[in-house]
Every structure is written in structure tokens, then in C-alpha cells.
């Protein structure tokens with residue numbers, strides 16, 4: 001890293017790839033201290049998600065790597081006409097009644113002001129390296145800040161899915177999941193424990209792929225053995241991390257011929273309700289081979305309304321989508337949680353609110 005402080009931001013956000021791109025970009029940015037960066041031009045240039053960049057820039061500002069500037073855009077011609085720090089912004093804007101670029105009389109309102117950033121810290125890299133790398137990176141491309149189409153770019157970039165940053169399994173990981181999935185039906189003889197462990201292991205591996213999550217099968221309480229417990233370190237707006245809370249539990253039932261019923265739901269519900277207060281939302285997952293019986297959905301809805309416990313199910317059908325069709329696990333969780341919270345009865349394949357148009 002050219003900015004070693006960014007390692008801390010990787011720990012906090014998990015957005016490793018995005019931060020590495022930004023690290024390199026800042027290090028080789030020509031006229032670093034003169035160049036004004038905005039969330040939208042950075043998102044565009046580095047092909048990253050608008051909201052992720054926003055979060056990262058906030059951290060960079062706290063770390064003193066960037067400073068905030070305010071850019072006034074002419075409401076008539078859409079060009080950048082003033083750059084100011086926060087202190088002088090109001091007084092400067094008040095005086096700004098004429099655009100030097102389009103020569104119109106103007107009146108600047110708050111929506112004409114965009115927040116930008118300046119890189120104020122030098123990277124840990126020599127000037128010769130900078131010169132070499134800069135020419136490689138940018139070629140002859142112009143990198144002037146262009147303030148046109150800011151809104152359009154914002155909306156374009158919002159379309160990209162932040163969940164893809166945090167759940168991005170490698171080929172090796174997918175292969176491992178495929179093997180684990182196939183092993184669910186191996187011959188375990190009389191050992192139901194071994195058979196159960198196969199599904200527990202698969203769930204653990206799956207959740208360990210998510211940035212910021214740590215899954216284990218080794219947690220007991222004085223009264224219960226929890227099949228799989230997941231610690232979640234992130235609270236990320238626009239993603240399901242926010243819904244999941246700091247810890248959640250999975251009960252695994254590797255029973256190829258038995259549908260999970262109300263008993264399983266009640267058991268998990270009672271374990272969870274002993275570990276939270278009234279106001280907290282908590283998520284529990286029943287991992288099974290078959291879909292639960294019809295009454296489980298109604299029960300899950302009741303649990304949610306009564307005490308904010310949301311029990312969802314992941315079964316073979318879902319695992320196949322995740323492992324073989326490369327659906328995003330976080331997206332699937334979001335779909336399942338929101339379905340209960342909003343009492344959605346439409347088939348997710350039909351409303352596609354949480355599914356990519358290309359898949360299925």
C-alpha cells in the first residue's frame with residue numbers, strides 16, 4: 001500500500017479491492033493537491049460503486065488523507081465556477097451572482113453545491129516511481145475534473161450492487177462448496193452426527209466467504225449446542241449486513257426426506273429470544289435440504305411481529321442457486337429477510353427485486 005493507513009479502512013469496511021484501487025489512484029494522481037476528486041468521478045474512473053466510495057472517502061477524511069472542498073456548479077451552464085473550503089463557502093457563494101463561464105446572472109442554491117475532496121497527504125513512494133507508474137496508468141487520457149452529468153453518473157453508479165463487494169467467492173471456494181454440497185448425500189451409515197456435520201461445514205464455509213463474517217460450529221450454551229454461529233463485524237448501509245446484526249445463528253438439518261416443520265422454528269426462536277433484548281432485531285437461519293412446511297412462513301411472520309426475531313430458511317434450492325448459478329448469498333439473505341418483514345407473497349422469481357435480471 002502506498003498509503004499504509006488504508007489497511008485500517010480495509011479492516012473496517014472489507015472493501016479490499018476498492019481501497020487498493022483508490023490507494024494506487026491517489027498515489028499516482030498528477031498534481032495531487034490541485035486535483036479535485038468527487039465521489040462520482042472517482043466511482044466512474046475506478047468503476048466502483050458510488051455508495052462504497054462515499055463510505056471510503058469519509059474514512060479517508062477522518063484519517064487526514066483527503067480534505068473536503070465545496071464546488072459550486074453554475075445552474076445555467078453546469079460548469080464548475082467556484083471551489084471553496086467550508087469556512088469561506090457561504091460568504092463566497094453570497095457574492096457569486098455572475099458566471100464567468102457563461103456570463104449569465106446566477107443565484108446559487110444548495111443543490112448547486114457538490115462536495116469534493118483533495119488529496120492532502122503524500123504517499124510513501126519516490127517521485128521516479130510516480131512518474132513511471134503515472135504514464136502507465138493514465139496514458140494520454142485527460143483527467144480534468146468534469147462536472148457535467150454529475151447526477152446522471154450518480155444514478156448510473158448506484159445500479160451496481162454493493163453486495164458484490166462483500167461476497168465475492170473465488171473459483172477455489174466455489175469448487176470447495178460444490179464438493180461439500182455433493183457430500184451432503186454421501187453414505188454416513190448410522191452416523192447422523194457425521195451426516196449433520198456435512199451441512200454445518202458447508203454453511204460455515206459459505207458464510208466465511210463474506211467479508212467481515214466469521215463462522216464457527218463450536219459454540220455451546222449451557223443448554224444447547226448451536227450448529228453454526230456467525231459473528232458479523234460490519235454494519236454497512238445498503239447491504240444486508242445491517243439486518244443481520246452482530247451475531248446470528250444457524251440450525252442445520254441434513255435430512256434429505258424431511259421437511260422442517262414448526263418444531264424446528266420454535267426451537268430456534270426460543271434459543272434466540274434468550275439472547276436478545278426487546279428492541280433488537282435478530283436473525284436465525286434453518287438450513288435444510290427441503291423447503292419447510294407451509295405453516296413455517298406464517299410462524300416466521302408472527303415471530304417477527306411479536307419480537308423482531310426473523311427466521312429464514314436456506315434449502316437445497318437456494319444452495320444450488322448460490323453454488324452452481326453463482327447467485328449472491330447476501331442478496332439471497334436480503335430477499336428472504338425482506339420477504340418476511342414486508343409480508344411479500346409474490347414469488348421472488350417474479351418480482352426479481354433481489355435477483356439479477358441475467359440469472360434465471
Ligand SMILES: [Zn+2]
Pocket residue numbers: 074075076077078079099100101102103104
Ligand atoms: Zn455558467
